[in-house]
Amino acid sequence: MGDEPVGTVRPGGRTARTRAAVTEALQAELLEVGYAGTTIERIAQRAGVAKTTVYRRWGSLTQLVVDVFAETAGTLIPPPDTGSLEGDLRELGRASIALLTMPRLRTVFDIVVREAIHDPATRAALTEFFAARIEIGTAIVQRAVERGEAPPGTDAAEVIRLVGAPYYARAYITGEALDPAIADRTAAMIALAAREGLLNQRESR
Amino acid sequence: MGDEPVGTVRPGGRTARTRAAVTEALQAELLEVGYAGTTIERIAQRAGVAKTTVYRRWGSLTQLVVDVFAETAGTLIPPPDTGSLEGDLRELGRASIALLTMPRLRTVFDIVVREAIHDPATRAALTEFFAARIEIGTAIVQRAVERGEAPPGTDAAEVIRLVGAPYYARAYITGEALDPAIADRTAAMIALAAREGLLNQRESR
CATH class of the missing domain: 1.10.10.60 (Homeodomain-like)
Incomplete structure (x- = not known):
């Protein structure tokens, strides 16, 4: 080579x-x-x-690590299209959990998360990665609005952001086990909140 | 001295x-x-x-850092008792956000989170801290069940765990701003999910 x-x-x-x-x-x-x-x-x-x-x-090594993480994670979590908001959020959650439990990729992710805490370049790269992922995920919410599963004005970015939060908090803050069943519960909770209009875009203030 | x-x-x-x-x-x-x-x-x-x-x-320095964090965070987030589940979860969330936006304490928390990623002793100490906080918080859910705001069998630990997840994910994963208004939205979402029985304890499997 x-x-x-x-x-x-x-x-x-x-x-x-x-x-x-x-x-x-x-x-x-x-x-x-x-x-x-x-x-x-x-x-x-x-x-x-x-x-x-x-x-x-x-x-640099930092940029390489972030790039490998972003490339791999991006490939491993294709945006789902199951026909329902809850189903899509469940798939997204299960893929995130699967990704966080792959030892080799988790090692890379651990380093990115750790370095992002004190290195501004890594922080910026990680934030950019998630902004892009959240952007891709908003199509899920758009389809849900078209199907009448969520009201127009639903904050798509917030819906997608909430999907990952419980897994990341377990992995990096509370240090608790990641169970694929958590994805089911989280998806149901977010889909319900979206349907009831609790996740609508807020007025800017 | x-x-x-x-x-x-x-x-x-x-x-x-x-x-x-x-x-x-x-x-x-x-x-x-x-x-x-x-x-x-x-x-x-x-x-x-x-x-x-x-x-x-x-x-050791690690134990000192974890201890200072746990002591300070424990003192700054007293378990609320507002009279409603949503109110209690909102208070808990606002206190967490306030804590994550205090520069001196945030510096300590950043180090604990970072070290926990590669140091098993810090990981264990941080997990223990959160287990104790989650335990203290379960009284909130117990009162909600007594008031009929959530069904018996609601997974109290999961309710409390979910309160912090969006803030921690923003602070350490997506790197997004922490806005106290997020606490209101999160509290409403979790209270609704609990009321509808979506956060009941799962069968062990």
Whole structure:
């Protein structure tokens, strides 16, 4: 890898392979030596790519970690379309729980959450990731409004934001177990609140 | 401080003064030099107490930080009793938001949350703190059941747990602003879900 002449590369082919190899190497390194021991040098060597390639594409270890997290989480949680708001929220919740319980990805997420607490660049990247995810999720609420499951003016961003909150609070604050059944309960609660108009957009003040 | 003969100390007097001085010194040090620069030595010097006193009482910097957080947060969030479930949950939520927006206490909480991600002792201490807070909060739900605002069998721990989740997720995951109005919305949502029996204890499986 890394020695094919540029001309032979199909669009996305080499880029995708580099990304896959670097992602794999990053996760393996994190599990083996932890964040403190992980370096771009080690990752590049393990992935069989030039160190400069990693620096050019990702800039820093922090950015690489955030990017791997965002890419993987984005791929693993496609926006559901089950035909009901409660069903969609349940799927979204179950996917979030599944993601938080995958050891390798959880290691990456742990680092992103931890670094975001004191590193402004990581904070900004994580906030941006969630803003994009919340934006994608708003289609779920739009369909619910069209089906009459929630009133017009429902705060779509807040609905989507509330889906993840119980899992993240358990994982990072109270340190309690993540049970897929929590997704069912949370989905029912949010769908009911939306239907009753409790999650309508507030007047700006 | 630290030089009064033991016999003259009223119950709690010297202990309370030491605790107050160490708490004050810890928060000041954290703001000035960050967690990495903070040491028990510096805290003891600043608080005017013997280093051995701090070690004897708290054992380590991590335990001191968790203890200061738990003590302060515990004091600042007394369990409310407003006469309604929604009112109690709103008060609880507003107190949590107030706490998360106090710069000095937030600095301490940030460190506890961050350390809990990779340090098992901090994780255990934080989980224990929340288990105790959730336990205290269950009286709110018990009164709601007695008033007929929620059915018997309502999962009190889950109700209390859900109150904090949206604030913690905003503060540490999505990185969004904390607005006291969120407490009103969250309280209304949880009170409704409890009333409709959506937060009843699940069968063990």
